[in-house]
Amino acid sequence: MNIFSLGSNEAEKFNSLKLNPWINKFMKELLVNMSLVKSIELNDINKPGYYIFPVLNIFLNLRSLKLANIYIGFEDFLNFLNFTDLLEVLEATNVKLVKSSSNEELDYKPIKLPIKLKEISYSQVSVLHSNSLNNPLTFLFDDQLLDSEPYNLPIQSLPNLVKLWYLNSGIACSYINEYLCFNPQLTNLKIESIDLISENLDIISSFNTLKTLIILGAENDFEILNLKNIPELKSINKLILVNIHSKSYKQYQRLILNCTQLETLELNIISDVEGFYPELTENMCFLKELKIKLNDG
Numbered sequence: 001m002n003i004f005s006l007g008s009n010e011a012e013k014f015n016s017l018k019l020n021p022w023i024n025k026f027m028k029e030l031l032v033n034m035s036l037v038k039s040i041e042l043n044d045i046n047k048p049g050y051y052i053f054p055v056l057n058i059f060l061n062l063r064s065l066k067l068a069n070i071y072i073g074f075e076d077f078l079n080f081l082n083f084t085d086l087l088e089v090l091e092a093t094n095v096k097l098v099k100s101s102s103n104e105e106l107d108y109k110p111i112k113l114p115i116k117l118k119e120i121s122y123s124q125v126s127v128l129h130s131n132s133l134n135n136p137l138t139f140l141f142d143d144q145l146l147d148s149e150p151y152n153l154p155i156q157s158l159p160n161l162v163k164l165w166y167l168n169s170g171i172a173c174s175y176i177n178e179y180l181c182f183n184p185q186l187t188n189l190k191i192e193s194i195d196l197i198s199e200n201l202d203i204i205s206s207f208n209t210l211k212t213l214i215i216l217g218a219e220n221d222f223e224i225l226n227l228k229n230i231p232e233l234k235s236i237n238k239l240i241l242v243n244i245h246s247k248s249y250k251q252y253q254r255l256i257l258n259c260t261q262l263e264t265l266e267l268n269i270i271s272d273v274e275g276f277y278p279e280l281t282e283n284m285c286f287l288k289e290l291k292i293k294l295n296d297g
Helices: 008-013 022-036 049-058 074-083 136-140 173-182 198-206 246-257 278-282
Strands: 039-046 064-073 089-100 119-130 148-150 163-167 188-192 212-216 238-245 264-270 289-295
Touching: 039 049, 049 064, 049 074, 064 074, 074 089, 163 173, 173 198, 238 246, 246 264
Parallel strands: 039 064, 064 089, 089 119, 119 163, 163 188, 188 212, 212 238, 238 264, 264 289
Antiparallel strands: 119 148
């Protein structure tokens, strides 16, 4: 029986898991060739990923790791980051870090990111608590995992980091603020609209290298954004605004017009576009490319 295709309604019929002999041969070949592997992607594996992820520790020359829609052990994740010295690209989207409900000591385990990281894309990464980790079968079919909370990477100076996409819902604005302070060499930044506070914009305006800024908007932007006093953002030549709602048009117009050297503008607008871009095109003499995508929401 294939555990990866087993439905939750078949859990009671599942009695044992047998691995075919070819698995052992495969693992031996894997160990021989592990030094050749530079990039790994684990996508849509979900809970079985908890048992698969520890194998990654054998890939000592790994440069790129991309994770999406997967459960992995909290401690396994920390250990991987602590001991993977050559990693340059880390992407994590909708990753559930699972730990035992009875083990709180892991919260205090120090973590240090690989110093050679060049790109970080981090979105919807959270910690889940489980009482069933000692029973794999129960864990795989347990839909009652306990409380979830966002998990953020440590704030750290990474001299080679040029791309930071950080969309971890629930984080405080001060987190992005500190990360920007420690990494002024960024060239590509993607953040949520909640992080568009004056302190962050002041830091961004002081950057000489930042060329691309991407903002993920929210429906309540018109209530939380205060973009009246925006500094001039001279270094940015590409601005991408995603999920911009009509009530927030004026706020974002100010942001766009203060990117005085803008060459490329991409807009993903929710609902009506009327009244949004005429003023922009009249006041942007450097603009070479304008892309507008309408989304009915």
